[in-house]
Amino acid sequence: MKTLHVDLAERSYPIYIGECLSHESLILETLSHQEIVIVTNETVAPLYLDVIKRPLVNAGKKVAQVILPDGEKYKTLDTVNKIFDVLLAENFSRHVALVALGGGVIGDMTGFAAAAYQRGVDFVQIPTTLLSQVDSSVGGKTGVNHPLGKNMIGAFKQPLAVLIDPSTLKTLPxxxxxxxxxxxxxxxxxxxxxxxxxxxxxxxxxxxxxxxxxxxxxxxxxxxxxxxxxxxxxxxxxxxxxxxxxxxxxxxxxxxxxxxxxxxxxxxxxxxxxxxxxxxxxxxxxxxxxxxxxxxxxxxxxxxxxxxxxxxxxxxxxxxxxxxxxxxxxxxxxxxxxxxxxxxxxxxxxxxxxxxxxxxxxxxx
CATH class of the missing domain: 1.20.1090.10 (Dehydroquinate synthase-like - alpha domain)
Structure with missing residues (x-):
């Protein structure tokens, strides 16, 4: 396991690179919250959702999931509302942590939802594509597209941590x-x-x-x-x-x-x-x-x-x-x-x- 540190004062966080998905203690240590919502998409969910969800449920945490459609065309405010729908319908508090499990689109939308829900809650990036692992999961840029411009609606929201498992690239087209x-x-x-x-x-x-x-x-x-x-x-x-x-x-x-x-x-x-x-x-x-x-x-x-x-x-x-x-x-x-x-x-x-x-x-x- 290699660890890098992004030094941003109180917004600092680690980037773990290694066998993160099989490292249950790392997942539990990173997600110490009692309320967790995992946001992923239809492609990634069958591959990795249970791997992340199982140790959290076994630890007695309140865990929900949001499975979104896959693709850049769904990176919109309407799609982000689906995350808010679950957060509100299931009465998640401002102590919830969101987990972005997927590529850059999922990471951007989950981070934006975390920045906005009850004016800001924690979130963790678990990127599963090369683009998200080397770029979009690091740095705190979140947001959605508009028909007139890409990424023009968003917020800076740093994650609590980034967990990168290169083995996920074996399933990437x-x-x-x-x-x-x-x-x-x-x-x-x-x-x-x-x-x-x-x-x-x-x-x-x-x-x-x-x-x-x-x-x-x-x-x-x-x-x-x-x-x-x-x-x-x-x-x-x-x-x-x-x-x-x-x-x-x-x-x-x-x-x-x-x-x-x-x-x-x-x-x-x-x-x-x-x-x-x-x-x-x-x-x-x-x-x-x-x-x-x-x-x-x-x-x-x-x-x-x-x-x-x-x-x-x-x-x-x-x-x-x-x-x-x-x-x-x-x-x-x-x-x-x-x-x-x-x-x-x-x-x-x-x-x-x-x-x-x-x-x-x-x-x-």
Whole structure:
């Protein structure tokens, strides 16, 4: 069992990486509450719900479950209301703990419900997908989508703990695993050249689901994210670098309809677009762009945008991004491998060239 600590004063918490699901004493120690509601989805429930629920029930706790539909398109206020329905109908108090058992969608909605129910209750993350294990379960960003913008409704709510069991990735569809790897690549690009090189050198072992190497990958991404969050918990400045590729990627998700492109697929294309723009601006050379493209392609991820996208549809969605300030578009751009920054100092004509290039390339392919 590897343990990392996110140091946020009274909101600090541990991240456990290892055989968490079979570690009943860890589950009971983490969830010391007498009232617990486990939130999961129709895909994850048959696999892991009983594993988490059994020791809690055996310990005499009041335990309820909420099984939600699976998919990004259900990440809405209406779905979160289903969590509130159970909490209220079964008279759970403000001493309840919510458990997010699933991927990023479940984690985001459960955390948002925890932030809102009786003005705030505890919650624990038990992520079961690669994307949630390396990214969304850590950092306290919670929320839901709106038809006009992704993750535009939410709250910062740190979990009590994050329990990551890499063995859950054995049941993850390959497409979902690959999508989660987009966030892994992103972490290397923005913060660690050494981590990026590790991914290049160990890609086949990673995708063969070697649990020892997977634990290293997960710990590496969590460590990178932990350091950034500790500097800027509520994304006032440096934390926004974690959104490399997301302004482009969220535009794809919003325009194409949530769930038609997986979040990680959209982020992968977005990172390539951000790299292209960074090169056009003279921040990085074409060789680095090609390294990022090569690793992304080898991971089974898209390196182009959907053929349905146009420069205008990109810009319309991008200007609804959370990083827009006073009508000014801000983007995460790459300075070198392992270094990135958020800036509004870029030539908008070159952004137009990047959008035009990728839209034309998508239509031609």
């Amino acid at each position: 390959e497409k979902e695993f690959s999508a989660g790897f987009a966030e892994v690549i992103k972490h290397g690009v923005i913060q660690s050249a050494e981590y990026f090189e590790f991914l290049e050198q160990n890609l086949s072992t990673i995708f063969n689901l070697d649990l020892t190497v997977l634990a290293e990958v997960i710990a590496g991404s969590c460590e990178i994210k932990r350091k950034v969050i500790e500097q800027d918990e509520t994304e006032q400045n440096i934390r926004a670098i974690l959104n490399l590729g997301h302004t482009f990627g969220h535009a794809i998700e919003t325009t194409m309809g949530y769930g038609n492109w997986l979040h990680g697929q959209a982020v992968a294309a977005g990172v390539i677009m951000a790299a292209d723009l960074s090169a056009r601006l003279g921040r990085i050379d074409s060789a680095l762009v090609q390294r990022i493209v090569a690793l992304t392609q080898a991971s089974g991820l898209p390196v182009n945008c959907p053929s349905e996208m146009t420069p205008d549809s990109f810009l319309a969605a991008m200007y609804r991004d959370k990083k827009v300030q006073s009508g000014t578009l801000r983007l995460v751009l790459i300075n070198s491998l392992g270094s990135a920054e958020v800036t509004d100092q870029f030539d908008s004509a070159l952004l137009g060239e990047t959008l035009e290039h990728f839209c034309q390339q998508a239509k031609a392919s």
